[in-house]
Amino acid sequence: MQTLPYGSWPSPIDAALAAAHDGHPEYVGFVGAEAWWTEPRPAEGGRRTLVRRRVDGREEPVLPAPWNVRSRVIEYGGHPWAGTIVDGRPLVVFVNFADQRLYRYELDGEPQPLTPLSLVGGGLRWAEPQLLLDRGEVWCVLEEFTGDGPTDVRRVLAAVPLDGSAAQDRDAVRELTDDRHRFVTGPRLSPDGRTAAWITWDHPRMPWDGTELVVAGVGEDGVLHDPRVVAGGTEESIAQADWAADGSLLYASDRTGWWNLYRDGVPLCPREEEFAGPLWKLGQRWFAPLESGPVAVVHGRGATALGLLDPETGEIVDAAGPWTEFGATLAVHGERIVAVGASPRSAYEVVELDTRTGRARVVGAEHEDAVDPAHYPEPQIRTFTGPAGRDIHAHVYPPHSAACVPPGDELPPYVVWAHGGPTSRAPLVLDLAIAYFTSRGIGVAEVDYGGSTGYGREYRDRLREQWGVVDVEDCAAVALALADEGTADRDRLAIRGGSAGGWTAAASLAATDVYACGTILYPVLDLATWAEGETHDFESQYLESLVGPLDEVPGRYAERSPVEHADRITAPFLLLQGLDDVICPPSQSERFLRRMRDRRVPHAYLAFEGEGHGFRRSETMIRVLEAELSLYAQVFGIDPRDIPTLELSE
Numbered sequence: 001m002q003t004l005p006y007g008s009w010p011s012p013i014d015a016a017l018a019a020a021h022d023g024h025p026e027y028v029g030f031v032g033a034e035a036w037w038t039e040p041r042p043a044e045g046g047r048r049t050l051v052r053r054r055v056d057g058r059e060e061p062v063l064p065a066p067w068n069v070r071s072r073v074i075e076y077g078g079h080p081w082a083g084t085i086v087d088g089r090p091l092v093v094f095v096n097f098a099d100q101r102l103y104r105y106e107l108d109g110e111p112q113p114l115t116p117l118s119l120v121g122g123g124l125r126w127a128e129p130q131l132l133l134d135r136g137e138v139w140c141v142l143e144e145f146t147g148d149g150p151t152d153v154r155r156v157l158a159a160v161p162l163d164g165s166a167a168q169d170r171d172a173v174r175e176l177t178d179d180r181h182r183f184v185t186g187p188r189l190s191p192d193g194r195t196a197a198w199i200t201w202d203h204p205r206m207p208w209d210g211t212e213l214v215v216a217g218v219g220e221d222g223v224l225h226d227p228r229v230v231a232g233g234t235e236e237s238i239a240q241a242d243w244a245a246d247g248s249l250l251y252a253s254d255r256t257g258w259w260n261l262y263r264d265g266v267p268l269c270p271r272e273e274e275f276a277g278p279l280w281k282l283g284q285r286w287f288a289p290l291e292s293g294p295v296a297v298v299h300g301r302g303a304t305a306l307g308l309l310d311p312e313t314g315e316i317v318d319a320a321g322p323w324t325e326f327g328a329t330l331a332v333h334g335e336r337i338v339a340v341g342a343s344p345r346s347a348y349e350v351v352e353l354d355t356r357t358g359r360a361r362v363v364g365a366e367h368e369d370a371v372d373p374a375h376y377p378e379p380q381i382r383t384f385t386g387p388a389g390r391d392i393h394a395h396v397y398p399p400h401s402a403a404c405v406p407p408g409d410e411l412p413p414y415v416v417w418a419h420g421g422p423t424s425r426a427p428l429v430l431d432l433a434i435a436y437f438t439s440r441g442i443g444v445a446e447v448d449y450g451g452s453t454g455y456g457r458e459y460r461d462r463l464r465e466q467w468g469v470v471d472v473e474d475c476a477a478v479a480l481a482l483a484d485e486g487t488a489d490r491d492r493l494a495i496r497g498g499s500a501g502g503w504t505a506a507a508s509l510a511a512t513d514v515y516a517c518g519t520i521l522y523p524v525l526d527l528a529t530w531a532e533g534e535t536h537d538f539e540s541q542y543l544e545s546l547v548g549p550l551d552e553v554p555g556r557y558a559e560r561s562p563v564e565h566a567d568r569i570t571a572p573f574l575l576l577q578g579l580d581d582v583i584c585p586p587s588q589s590e591r592f593l594r595r596m597r598d599r600r601v602p603h604a605y606l607a608f609e610g611e612g613h614g615f616r617r618s619e620t621m622i623r624v625l626e627a628e629l630s631l632y633a634q635v636f637g638i639d640p641r642d643i644p645t646l647e648l649s650e
Contacts, residue, residue, distance in 0.1 A: 001404065008441065009441040013436050015625040015626045018621070018625055021432050022432075025038065026329055026340065032085040034053055036052045036053070045065075045617060046615075063105070071100070075582060078282030079284075081095070083131070089107065091106055092106075092107070101115045116170050124143070127140060127283060134193075142157070176224050181201065182537075183207070189218065191243060195215055196224055197213065197242075199211050200212050200214055208423055239277065239279055242285075243289070244263070245291045252286060258271065258272055261275050275297055275299045276328075288337070293310075295311055296330050297316065302393060303381075303428045306326045306337070319351070324343045325341065336354055344428060375400070380398070382394050395445070400438050406441065412492075413636045414444070414487075414492070415443070415494040417434075417446045419446065419448070420499035424500075437629070450470040451471060464546070476512050479514050493515050494519070496520075497521065497523075501521070501523075516635050517574075518571060519573070522614065523575075570601060573631075578607075578615065579610075604648050
């Protein structure tokens, strides 16, 4: 064992390795008996491809470059594909990212477009395709831009002909609903095909604030009739709905303060834990009914497990295995369940649970240790005390090396990570970007500040009208607690975050003196302009709940915005921005930098062509990690070895 200062430990986890393992499988489904899913390709421009697992166990991509299976509906996207077996062969429909058209693909030729292009604004976009072969249609969510502005948009449920007749003809797309509601998901057809269910909501609510579950009859002509609301409301969030094999309607509602499951309005398993989550992407799935009666569920408090719920008894049997986190994607076929799970020692992988045997195994995207796992961090699940005695949940990753120890009297630097959303949380999984720092002797603390999901509605609602206050206070409380208990060096604390976490990082630098520096990725920086049309439609009124109505509390928007308080920022920072970001556009970062001009605060700004909200290209992620480490090296006085020096200007 070498004795070396924190931050200077040699590590086999370099930025290229971390970038190569960024992203994870998503949107699982079955095509016949085969499990399929989407998977990232960071080295191929950040595209996502479809992957199938053949019955013999072979795993192979379905679509070559440049096909990119990814929807842009509500900008965060949604379930982008569906498949089935026709005449013994797979038939797939998918959304291609480049043009957002829906395509038909039969694996022996080129994909054929099913939907037309539109030159108006963001065009026509599709998500959540449902194949209805008996009708010769694909039922989807349609997002249609009506003008050039980000909020010039309507959303409906629509039926697309499978024969390609709508590829050049918008009028051939049959609209199933009107556009009276701003947002819509679904639909889901009952087993007999006579009833449809879907979820709607309207501005200024976000889907975790309040949604409505709608059911309607389906005529022989495929027309929906007599829609009626059966659950939900302005203060009740229905996150998902689906039909059981017996025709009963299952849904996840937070009417008790926790997202629990209901069958025709009757609770199935009342618990103070979550059986759903925030609907950031259309088609996310936390439960899936089996034909035999049980329901596959992703559930938990904080971390999540994959379980099988008996709706008659309310009992749950969880899958045995190393996984401590399961994503919001599920599919069932017969007695088989497919999900995506991970753990602190393994990245996300496709997991299959055989309900007949109770055996769970990895069937796709299997985690392989790129380095000796002795270099991985060992997370600690912690609960800290914040202002007014409130609990703050966090995952703490102390520095860890298989080959180095620090001098006996040295305390390590720590970086507080603020997650995005902010209505989200930090999953307890192996992340090589975290290991990149911990293996070098820099600790990481991921904070599930007030407003995070996974801990009930009361915890989630702590951020209502308090964004920029509670999140900042909670992150600072964790950082200072780590210093006070002798875990972290008080003089070498940093904060880092992307998107809403980038806001928290910037707001923390402006409002506190806790941190020696910060890394701010694709952030919100100016509340007023963001609320007045400088973001996309989905979040365009998000600040109504996070901050308050702009016309009622304009001073609050100015008081909390980092762009208005550049004079308060004295700590060095790194600002990272995608130039194609329509959610947190570069104009915010550029305006912030203009306010910082002549402030003589060391900083760097890196902007990336071809990157949007969240970086996907390996070359970008390599540059970002190395630049971030160089910032800490310069501010903390450490030697990280063999990385380019980030030039800081004043």
